[in-house]
Amino acid sequence: MSSISKARFNRALFWLSLLIASTIAVFPVYWMVITSLQTTEEVFAFPPNFLPDIKIENYLSVLTETDLPLWMRNSLVVSLSSTALALLVGTPAAFALSRLRYRGRAVFSLLILTTQMIPTLVLIIPLFQIFVQLGIRDSLLGLVLGNFAFTLPVVVWMMKSMLDGVPQEIEQAARVDGASWFQIMLYITGPLVLPGLAATTIYAFLDAWDEYMLARTTITSPENWVASIGISSFVGQYLTPLNIVMAASVLFSLPPIILFLLIQRQFVAGLSAGAVKG
Structure with missing residues (x-):
């Protein structure tokens, strides 16, 4: 493997590792947000819905009730x-x-x-x-x-x-x-x-x-x-x-x-x- 190919491989490996680490760090926050937008039935649905419809009823309930x-x-x-x-x-x-x-x-x-x-x-x-x-x-x-x-x-x-x-x-x-x-x-x-x-x-x-x-x-x-x-x-x-x-x-x-x-x-x-x- 040439030095240029090795440098590109190392760079790609670095960005891949960074992407994986970022995904692991951000996913709990993402899951918290999408769960807050779901109904009780949708929360326990299987398979889970990773792209739910935006519903603000839960936020209104928290703020008013x-x-x-x-x-x-x-x-x-x-x-x-x-x-x-x-x-x-x-x-x-x-x-x-x-x-x-x-x-x-x-x-x-x-x-x-x-x-x-x-x-x-x-x-x-x-x-x-x-x-x-x-x-x-x-x-x-x-x-x-x-x-x-x-x-x-x-x-x-x-x-x-x-x-x-x-x-x-x-x-x-x-x-x-x-x-x-x-x-x-x-x-x-x-x-x-x-x-x-x-x-x-x-x-x-x-x-x-x-x-x-x-x-x-x-x-x-x-x-x-x-x-x-x-x-x-x-x-x-x-x-x-x-x-x-x-x-x-x-x-x-x-x-x-x-x-x-x-x-x-x-x-x-x-x-x-x-x-x-x-």
Whole structure:
């Protein structure tokens, strides 16, 4: 086999492998969407129909006959609030770890890293007791604070890795010109790590949006349920309406997709933002 034929064969093999991998990754999402468009009889029909007629009755039923809009609103409130709080606290903390030199800095960094070694389930009972004592057990405020506590250490470390990739000479020049550390972080370093900030925002939002165990443990009132709990309530003891569950799941997937599409360029750039030092 000539070198040209071998190169073409390798290229064809690469694209074939990529097509197979993409199909495996996308098929569950496709199956969720087509199931949400079918009736109960069509869902259990054999052979399955991979190209069903478009019917929006399931979506109308979910939006009008269930409390999914309320649960989605609660999820948005919790996710956006905990994300904003984690970024507001975590970014200055990451800047301090990356730039400032003070006694106990290494120990403090190690403590932040250690928190990620503790399973989340271990922390739920202590958080539950704290929420009871504070009177925020069955409230969205408790979920915001809980998700903030879970997300903050990762936000700090992600932003620290981004900040480590920014040359300190730029900041030193600003210090010579009389800029404060806050001004440097806000006007000089901040725009440079914007792609990393976008990636961190995506992570923090998804972490709060998909959270289930803390919400299931601390929230009892249906009006305070988040969407992850609400969708799980559709599962019955003897019957589960799969088409309704899939319609709700499609709607539940839309906010993260929309957020990703809005900041996808910054997110892709932020994936390698801390890999190489400047």
